[in-house]
Amino acid sequence: MLTRREAELVNETLPALRQHGEHISTVFYKTMLRDHPELNHYFNSVNMHTGRQPRALTALILAFASNIANISELTEKLERVAQKHASLVIRPEHYEIVAKYLIRAFSAVLGPAMTPEVNAAWTKAYWLMAKMLTGREQIIYKDFGPWTDWRAFTISAKTPETSEGDIVSFTLTPNDGCSLPSYNPGQYVTIRLKVKGLKYLQLRQYSLSDAPRPDSYRITVKRDIGASPDTQLDPRQFTAGLDGPPISSAASSASDSSIGSIRPHRPGLVSNVLIDDFQVGDTLDLTHPAGEFFLDANDPNTNPVVLICAGAGAAPLYPMLKVVSEQGQGRPMSWIQASRHDAPFREKVEKIAQTNPNVKAKFFRSRLADGDVISLTSRFQEDFIGLNWEDLWLQHNLTEYYVCGPEKFMGEIGGHLLKNRVDPARIKYELYSVGSFEMKR
Numbered sequence: 001m002l003t004r005r006e007a008e009l010v011n012e013t014l015p016a017l018r019q020h021g022e023h024i025s026t027v028f029y030k031t032m033l034r035d036h037p038e039l040n041h042y043f044n045s046v047n048m049h050t051g052r053q054p055r056a057l058t059a060l061i062l063a064f065a066s067n068i069a070n071i072s073e074l075t076e077k078l079e080r081v082a083q084k085h086a087s088l089v090i091r092p093e094h095y096e097i098v099a100k101y102l103i104r105a106f107s108a109v110l111g112p113a114m115t116p117e118v119n120a121a122w123t124k125a126y127w128l129m130a131k132m133l134t135g136r137e138q139i140i141y142k143d144f145g146p147w148t149d150w151r152a153f154t155i156s157a158k159t160p161e162t163s164e165g166d167i168v169s170f171t172l173t174p175n176d177g178c179s180l181p182s183y184n185p186g187q188y189v190t191i192r193l194k195v196k197g198l199k200y201l202q203l204r205q206y207s208l209s210d211a212p213r214p215d216s217y218r219i220t221v222k223r224d225i226g227a228s229p230d231t232q233l234d235p236r237q238f239t240a241g242l243d244g245p246p247i248s249s250a251a252s253s254a255s256d257s258s259i260g261s262i263r264p265h266r267p268g269l270v271s272n273v274l275i276d277d278f279q280v281g282d283t284l285d286l287t288h289p290a291g292e293f294f295l296d297a298n299d300p301n302t303n304p305v306v307l308i309c310a311g312a313g314a315a316p317l318y319p320m321l322k323v324v325s326e327q328g329q330g331r332p333m334s335w336i337q338a339s340r341h342d343a344p345f346r347e348k349v350e351k352i353a354q355t356n357p358n359v360k361a362k363f364f365r366s367r368l369a370d371g372d373v374i375s376l377t378s379r380f381q382e383d384f385i386g387l388n389w390e391d392l393w394l395q396h397n398l399t400e401y402y403v404c405g406p407e408k409f410m411g412e413i414g415g416h417l418l419k420n421r422v423d424p425a426r427i428k429y430e431l432y433s434v435g436s437f438e439m440k441r
């Protein structure tokens with residue numbers, strides 16, 4: 001722990017560090033990635049461009065320092081980070097590098113206030129947090145068993161999940177032919193691939209979209225058109241559209257005056273390449289399933305489960321529905337899905353609902369599922385509020401809610417549930433980005 005004096009020193013400098021959080025993030029990543037360009041292979045270049053990743057890291061460190069006496073409040077956030085790090089193959093030696101450049105960035109902001117004593121206090125605070133993360137990551141890697149690095153898979157099937165072809169499932173079979181570990185429904189894998197025109201590998205997470213099986217995994221990818229749904233764009237014309245300055249590295253972007261600027265019609269890099277260019281027989285590298293957003297299939301309780309999704313948010317929820325309904329424990333389940341056009345997995349869900357009297361399914365046509373990047377007012381809110389108490393199991397005070405979709409969608413759902421006095425601890429959200437999704441309690 002920090003001594004009382006060290007805690008005081010850290011606390012005294014917190015306001016200045018908070019005030020200059022953005023600057024710290026920029027200096028930190030710019031210098032770190034300049035000196036260690038190999039780390040560009042780990043960081044999502046878009047999250048660096050938008051500043052989401054630097055903000056998430058700095059915010060967590062500052063939150064940790066200000067909560068050092070009450071770290072249990074950060075448990076959920078730390079678990080999300082540790083799971084993400086393990087999924088990205090982050091190793092303890094990386095923490096040495098981050099320590100060096102982060103403390104340097106703090107010094108740049110604090111100037112003379114960064115005395116040797118303050119520097120030592122912050123270094124100690126950083127390592128307290130780093131030890132918590134690496135300790136947890138070590139356990140996660142141990143649980144992974146022998147598979148703790150990248151593993152090559154072959155695409156054995158490619159299946160459109162909508163008639164528009166904007167959501168596509170990929171069945172992935174391990175090249176080594178060995179049996180695959182199981183996972184908790186809701187967990188994700190990280191994939192990495194080379195995007196033409198970009199110097200560094202691109203890493204993205206995709207939820208496993210089917211119940212576990214030993215011979216293959218399935219992921220389901222939604223094409224990120226990066227544009228208003230009202231704009232008639234053919235996303236394919238932009239796929240090679242790394243026509244503007246390529247996002248070649250966060251180091252260059254950090255010095256770029258366009259940092260944080262939005263080019264609204266830029267389609268997603270990886271989802272478009274996967275959907276357009278990757279075919280059956282092609283290979284993809286994956287890491288072991290991970291993630292803290294899951295339904296514990298071994299939990300014997302029979303409390304109702306309500307699964308609420310939009311767009312690609314159906315991917316982590318469908319395995320939950322499938323696994324629990326196959327267990328036959330009689331656990332009541334509601335599936336509530338919003339989609340603009342076709343709802344992915346609709347037929348499969350309806351089949352489960354028809355054969356399982358404990359499962360109810362509701363589908364809404366909504367504009368909300370369309371653009372993950374844009375806020376939309378929608379009819380969905382009305383549809384959702386119009387759902388009866390039984391559909392949402394609001395009458396049962398132990399119902400568990402799992403919500404996944406665009407941020408605005410999750411905000412609306414969360415708001416409605418909280419208004420109906422659902423305990424926030426019983427609502428779980430999966431954010432398809434970095435940072436945390438929080439509803440005010």
Ligand SMILES: Cc1cc2nc3c(=O)[nH]c(=O)nc-3n(C[C@H](O)[C@H](O)[C@H](O)COP(=O)(O)OP(=O)(O)OC[C@H]3O[C@@H](n4cnc5c(N)ncnc54)[C@H](O)[C@@H]3O)c2cc1C
Nearest residue numbers: 049205206207221222226266268269270271312315432433
């Ligand atoms: C735990 C987890 C699970 C996930 N599961 C799934 C899943 O099952 N299915 C699924 O489809 N997705 C899933 N995702 C999302 C997925 O990882 C990708 O983020 C998604 O496919 C988009 O990636 P992309 O490379 O196509 O887009 P990116 O290239 O990462 O771009 C994302 C968006 O940022 C915009 N953008 C680009 N540059 C800038 C800039 N400079 N400023 C502002 N905005 C910019 C783009 O227009 C685009 O809309 C998951 C994410 C997480 C974290």
Ligand code: HEM
Nearest residue numbers: 042043044047053056057060081084094095098130434435
């Ligand atoms: C105490 C040290 C660290 C803290 C507090 C920290 C914090 C975070 C946070 C908050 C996130 C976002 C997680 C999410 O919401 O999904 C994150 C993601 C990430 N971290 Fe760390 N991290 C630390 C160390 C490291 C190290 C040592 C590395 C490796 C160089 C690293 C690489 C990454 C990467 C690559 C991501 C994913 C970025 C993305 O997808 O955009 N982190 N980290």
